[in-house]
Each structure stands twice: as C-alpha cells, then as structure tokens.
Amino acid sequence: MNIHDLTAHELSRLLSNRExxxxxxxxxxxxxxxxxxxxxxxxxxxxxxxxxxxxxQVDAARARGEAVAPLAGIPFALKDNICxxxxxxxxxxxxxxxxxxxxxxxxxxxLAETGAVLVGKTNLDEFAMGSSTETxxxxxxxxxxxxxxxxxxxxxxSAAAVAAGEAVFALGSDTGGxxxxxxxxxxxxxxxxxxxxxxRFGVVAFASSLDQIGPLTKDVTDSAxxxxxxxxxxxxxxxxxxxxxxxxxxxxxxxIKGLKLGVPxxxxxxxxxxxxxxxxxxxxxxxxxLGAVVEEVSLPHxxxxxxxxxxxxxxxxxxxxARFDGVRYGLRVxxxxxxxxxEETRTKGFGVEVRRRIIVxxxxxxxxxxxxxxxxxxQVRTLIKRDFDNAFQKYDVLVTPTSPTTAFKIGERLENxxxxxxxxxxxxxxxxxxxxxxxxxxxxSQGLPIGLQLLGRAFDEGTLFKVAxxxxxxxxxxxxxxxxxxxxxxxxxA
Ligand code: GLN
Numbered sequence: 001m002n003i004h005d006l007t008a009h010e011l012s013r014l015l016s017n018r019e020x021x022x023x024x025x026x027x028x029x030x031x032x033x034x035x036x037x038x039x040x041x042x043x044x045x046x047x048x049x050x051x052x053x054x055x056x057q058v059d060a061a062r063a064r065g066e067a068v069a070p071l072a073g074i075p076f077a078l079k080d081n082i083c084x085x086x087x088x089x090x091x092x093x094x095x096x097x098x099x100x101x102x103x104x105x106x107x108x109x110x111l112a113e114t115g116a117v118l119v120g121k122t123n124l125d126e127f128a129m130g131s132s133t134e135t136x137x138x139x140x141x142x143x144x145x146x147x148x149x150x151x152x153x154x155x156x157x158s159a160a161a162v163a164a165g166e167a168v169f170a171l172g173s174d175t176g177g178x179x180x181x182x183x184x185x186x187x188x189x190x191x192x193x194x195x196x197x198x199x200r201f202g203v204v205a206f207a208s209s210l211d212q213i214g215p216l217t218k219d220v221t222d223s224a225x226x227x228x229x230x231x232x233x234x235x236x237x238x239x240x241x242x243x244x245x246x247x248x249x250x251x252x253x254x255x256i257k258g259l260k261l262g263v264p265x266x267x268x269x270x271x272x273x274x275x276x277x278x279x280x281x282x283x284x285x286x287x288x289x290l291g292a293v294v295e296e297v298s299l300p301h302x303x304x305x306x307x308x309x310x311x312x313x314x315x316x317x318x319x320x321x322a323r324f325d326g327v328r329y330g331l332r333v334x335x336x337x338x339x340x341x342x343e344e345t346r347t348k349g350f351g352v353e354v355r356r357r358i359i360v361x362x363x364x365x366x367x368x369x370x371x372x373x374x375x376x377x378x379q380v381r382t383l384i385k386r387d388f389d390n391a392f393q394k395y396d397v398l399v400t401p402t403s404p405t406t407a408f409k410i411g412e413r414l415e416n417x418x419x420x421x422x423x424x425x426x427x428x429x430x431x432x433x434x435x436x437x438x439x440x441x442x443x444x445s446q447g448l449p450i451g452l453q454l455l456g457r458a459f460d461e462g463t464l465f466k467v468a469x470x471x472x473x474x475x476x477x478x479x480x481x482x483x484x485x486x487x488x489x490x491x492x493x494a
Contacts, residue, residue, distance in 0.1 A: 003028040004165030005481050008074045008222040011168060015062070015073050022055035022062075022073030026117050029075040033119070033166045035486040041141050042151075042161035044080045045088050046120040051075065054117045061115070070225055072115030077167035079158045080121040081128055082213070083202040084108050087118075091204050092136035093126045095330045095349035105202025106237065107171060107213050107230045114229050119167055122157030126351045127321065128173055128206045130154050131181055131423035134414055135353040142410070143186060144482040145448055149407040152182030152423070158216045159186040164484055169217045169226055173203055175210045176309050177402075177427025180439035183216055184402035184451020187441050187480060189223045189468070190216050192427075194458045195434035196241035198227075199234030207316035208239075210309075210431040219478040220440060220468045224248035227461065243459055251465040257291030259467065262395035266302035267426055273405040275445030280401045283442045283452045283471065287399070290470050297395060299387040304380045305429040306421060311364050311377035312432075317354075318361030324349060356417070385433040392457045397467050400426050402439040402451030430455050438464045441477035 003011075003025060014020040030048055037043055058073040078084060081091045083101035085108075090096045104112070112118070125135040133141040133156030141156045143149040144164040151160040155172025159182035162170050172179040174192035183190025191214040198213045205211060215226035231245035263284065268277060284294050326332035326345030333344035350358070364373040391398060403423060413420040430437035435458050442452035452471070456464045472478050 002165070004032040007218045008071060008168050008225055011074055012070050022058040022117065023052065025073060026051050026055040026075050026119065029119055029165070029167065036144070036164050036484050037166060038487045039142060039147055039485070040144055040160050040164050040166065041139050042122050042157045042164065042166055043077070043120045044090055044092060044123050044138060044157070047087055047118055050087070051117050051119045058115045058117070069114035069229070071111070071229055073117060074168050075117045075119045076111065077120050077122045077158055077161045077170040078108060078118060079124050079155050079170070079172045081124060081173060081204040082108055082171060083204070084118065084121065087121065089121065089204070091127045092124045092138055093350065093354070094137045095324050097331070099330055101202070103202060106199035106234045108202065110230050116229070122155070122161050122170060124157055125154035126354050127204065127317070128154040128175060128178055129317070129353050129357055131177070131420055132413065133157060134410065135351055137351050140410055143407045144484055145187065146407065148409055149448070150185070150410055152185035152403070152407065154178040155216065156182045159183055159188055159190065162186070162188045162216050162218060163482055165481065169215055169222055171213055172216050173206070173211055173213050174431065175206050175313060176431050177424035179214045179216060180427045180437055180451070180453060181403050181424060183439040185407040185449060187449035187477070188216050188218060189220055189441065189478070190214065190439045191223050191227065191461070192430065192437045193227065193231065193461055194241070194436045196239055197231050197245070197436070197459065197461070199237040199240045201234055201236035205320040207313040208320065209316060210313060212431070220465060220472045221249070221252055223438070224252060224465050241459070246462060248461060248465055251462040252469045254466045255291070256287070256467050256470045259292045259397065259463070260395045261287060261292050261294045261467070262297030262391050262398045263294060264299045264302065264391070264398055264400060265296050266299055267400045271404050271422065271425070272401065276401050276404060276406065276450055279443045279445065279450040280452065284399065286471060286474055287467070290474060292467070294399070297391050297398065299391060299429070301380065301383045301387050302429060305384055305432055306425055308377045308380045308384065308432060309428045310360070310421060311373050312381065314357040314361030315364045315374050316361070318358045318365065321354070321358055353417070381432050384429055388429070388433045388435055396456070396463055398455040400453045400455070402426060402453040406445055406448035406450060426453060434458060436461045436464055438468055440468045440472060443475070443477050444480070
C-alpha cells in the first residue's frame with residue numbers, strides 16, 4: 001500500500017517506530033495533492049510551507065524524546081468554513097474570497113495542539129448550503145470514485161480529499177447531513193456528533209441550532225481518535241456541553257451481542273435506489289450475525305423532517321448571514337448610497353442558492369408569517385425529537401441508509417432544488433433532534449460507494465463506535481481505495 005492510502009492509526013504507529021518521519025509523510029501527501037487534485041479539486045487552499053514547517057517541529061519534538069499525541073504529524077484538511085488564523089477562510093463564497101481570520105476555531109486550535117498537520121482548506125457548497133459541492137462559487141469538486149459525479153456535500157471537498165488520499169482525515173460541518181452524505185458518496189466514515197459535543201466557536205454559522213462539526217476519516221478507529229482530540233466543553237461556545245467526553249477508542253472492539261437495533265420503517269418507502277436498499281438489507285444481516293437484535297421501529301413524523309428543516313435552516317441562515325453587509329468585513333461593492341451598497345454587495349457576494357435561502361428564511365421570520373411557519377416548524381421539530389426519544393426507550397441504535405442514492409452526475413440535480421434537497425431525507429432528522437449520526441462504508445454498486453447510517457442517543461457516540469467497529473471488522477469495505485489516475489508532472493498547487 002502507498003503511504004497516502006494508510007489510516008491515521010497505521011501512520012501513527014510508523015511515526016512512533018521511526019519508520020517514517022512527519023516530514024516524509026507530509027511530503028508524500030502533498031505530492032499526492034499535486035498528482036490528483038487537478039482532477040479531484042478538493043482544495044481551495046493548500047498550506048504547503050506551513051505544513052512542512054509543522055512537520056519539522058513534530059519530528060524535532062519526537063527526536064527530543066517528548067511525548068507526542070496520537071495525531072502528531074498526521075496531515076489533515078479543514079472544510080473552508082472553519083476559521084484558521086492567518087489562513088484564508090472563504091466558505092467557498094465570493095463574499096469571503098479574501099477573508100483571513102484573525103483567530104482560529106476551537107477545533108482547529110485543538111488539532112494544532114496535538115501536532116496534527118494542516119495541509120489545506122477544502123471546497124464546500126457556498127456557506128455549506130447544498131448536497132453536491134456544486135454551489136461553491138469557485139469550482140466543483142469531483143468524486144474520486146467517478147470524476148463525472150459529485151462527491152456529495154456540503155463537505156464534499158473534505159470527503160473527496162480523504163477518499164483520494166489527499167489528507168489522512170478532515171473535518172466537516174453537518175447542518176442537515178453535510179458530513180454523513182458526502183462520506184457515504186465517497187466511501188469514508190463521517191460522524192456528526194451530538195449537538196454541543198464539539199465547540200462551534202470559529203465555524204462560520206449556517207443554522208446555529210443545527211450545525212455541528214465532525215470528522216471524516218478512512219475508518220472507524222480514526223474517527224474515534226479525531227473525536228477524542230476535538231470533543232469537549234469550550235468556554236467560547238455557550239452551546240457546548242459540559243459533560244466530560246470519554247475516550248472513544250475504549251468502545252472499539254466491544255461486543256454488540258444483544259444490542260437492540262431499530263430499523264425505521266418510514267425510511268425505506270419511496271425514492272430509495274434498489275442497490276442502496278439491497279446493500280442496506282445485506283448490512284442488517286451482518287449485524288444480526290454479530291449477535292445484534294434487529295427489529296422494525298416507527299418514527300411517525302419522518303415525512304415532516306424535510307419541510308421543517310427547510311423553514312428552520314433558512315430562517316437561521318437569513319439571520320446569521322445578515323452580518324455580511326459590506327461594512328464589517330468581507331466583500332464590499334461601492335455604490336452611490338448606503339442601501340444600493342448593501343444591495344450590490346449582497347447580490348454580487350452571494351450565489352443563487354444562498355440568496356434563495358435568505359429570501360425564504362426572511363419570509364418565514366417576517367411578522368405575519370412567523371407563527372404560521374417558523375413557530376409551527378419548531379413545534380413539529382419537537383414531535384420529531386419525541387419520535388426518537390420513544391424509539392430509544394427500546395432501541396440502542398437506529399440503522400438506516402445514509403443517502404437514498406449513490407453519487408449522482410455533476411449537473412443532474414442543480415436545476416431542481418427540491419430534488420437536491422431530497423438527497424438529505426435520511427440525515428436531516430438527526431440534526432433536528434440533536435442526536436449523533438455516523439455514516440460508515442457499506443459496499444458498492446457499479447463502482448459507486450454506499451453508506452450505512454447509525455443514529456444514537458444524545459451523548460452516546462460510544463455505542464455508535466461499538467456497532468460501527470464491529471461491522472467494519474467483519475466487512476472489507478473500509479479498505480477499498482478509488483482507482484484514481486495520476487496526472488504526471490502535476491504542477492504544485494499554490
Ligand atoms: N444539504 C443540506 C442543505 O443544503 C444540508 C447542508 C449541511 O448539512 N450543511 O442545507
């Protein structure tokens with residue numbers, strides 16, 4: 001296997017045995033970026049010099065005999081809506097094209113403290129609004145398994161980078177599925193932890209009551225390692241939870257015999273690709289063979305989740321994005337007077353999808369509409385959460401497909417927003433309920449990856465790791481890598 005194919009825990013062993021230096025590792029990953037990123041286009045910015053300098057420091061610390069963390073020297077990427085001090089953070093928007101944050105997000109700072117090496121910032125749907133990475137104002141990221149298809153979104157750059165070996169792991173953000181859906185479409189592990197488990201300080205807000213950060217990794221063990229590094233209370237985020245985060249690696253290898261898994265019957269009714277359904281039923285058999293008890297469960301308000309999300313998320317987005325006004329920071333398009341300046345700035349700075357959401361959200365929050373839309377949606381959100389509360393009285397984990405289809409062709413859903421929104425029917429309910437959800441590799445259909453979603457009780461990521469690891473160990477899906485052609489003589493990326 002090539003260095004860029006290895007997982008963080010495998011590389012960590014090589015580093016601590018001195019079979020590989022951090023500089024060699026970072027160099028190998030940067031070379032991989034040069035070779036495949038001209039076709040994958042996962043990165044908005046590559047932090048080459050900074051990465052090599054950090055790697056040198058890690059090697060020096062190790063040479064001095066200092067204790068280093070498991071992720072020290074491991075190259076990673078951050079979705080470009082996560083602020084990094086001194087490194088451009090664009091949200092893949094013209095509005096922030098030249099924005100260099102004066103501070104780092106807590107997650108970025110925590111990873112830096114462990115000695116993990118930032119190699120770059122990845123492409124996303126503009127302001128994380130989308131399911132395909134096609135709404136990026138800069139370019140579309142391509143799926144490493146089939147370059148004519150989307151990687152999913154909105155964390156498509158992060159998922160594609162990890163799948164293509166352009167980063168060992170990455171962070172994404174998930175408001176309605178943006179970690180789990182691209183993870184499924186690119187054959188990586190994607191975890192959206194419980195709301196509040198990870199600090200959101202320094203992550204550009206989309207819908208604050210739904211947003212959560214999480215890891216995209218090559219396997220389940222890496223997911224636990226990264227969560228260990230970033231989870232926990234933060235005084236800078238009042239919504240971060242005070243509960244102590246356990247060592248998530250402790251759950252790997254624990255038995256799942258007797259665990260009760262519920263399969264929500266509302267998830268498999270219409271619109272699901274037969275190949276996805278087949279892989280899903282196959283996965284249930286694997287879990288049963290491992291001793292888990294699999295039964296059908298009902299989440300009666302499932303069909304309300306998508307409409308509720310598309311009131312609440314745009315509502316919160318319209319409020320969060322009000323700060324991009326041409327005055328405080330970001331793009332400014334000068335005009336004769338104040339109001340035309342706002343108008344020009346916001347029409348030139350935001351793309352079509354972002355403007356659509358701002359208009360829908362502003363409408364839903366307006367007096368006269370608020371009660372009929374926003375308040376009503378909040379009430380239905382409570383019903384959706386109660387469905388989960390009831391199901392978790394009896395079941396430890398709920399199991400569903402992650403996405404109703406495999407990766408679709410670039411351009412296929414762009415003209416039809418509702419069809420695009422349907423990409424997230426299985427992932428959105430977890431954000432509304434605030435519970436953790438994980439997507440793991442569940443095989444392929446015609447060379448395209450399929451994901452399996454595990455949903456758990458709030459703050460019980462541990463049980464998800466238990467089930468995910470047991471499943472992963474009895475299948476070989478997480479070991480497959482995409483057959484990507486290398487662009488010979490690929491120009492180093494700036
Ligand atoms: N695809 C969903 C949307 O467009 C979810 C995005 C996300 O999770 N950031 O809103």
